[in-house]
Amino acid sequence: MTEALVVLCNVPDAGCAERIARALVERRLAACVNILHPCLSVYRWQGEVETQHEIPLLIKTTAACFAALSAALSELHPYEVPEIIALPVSAGLPAYLGWVSQETRAE
Structure with missing residues (x-):
């Protein structure tokens, strides 16, 4: 069976979350993407401490798809350095793990 992964990625808003989730599933880079409730993120960026509401994504994929998924996330994500x-x-x-494997494919 193919190695399953859960990929974590925060996005700035619900519209972005839905757009990215749909694109990843349509491209078969993810079997499923859970869009969670907003959270408050506190992080350091460019020397400053920032506070931002974000939407967490839980992306179910395989190790074989990770490189393509990471590239797609980088392309679709509005942040300069997205969390992946x-x-x-x-x-x-x-x-379930078999289903994740069947519903994804490396590009």
């Missing part, structure tokens, strides 16, 4: 963090899935329901 991949976490390996160490275990899961085999049927």
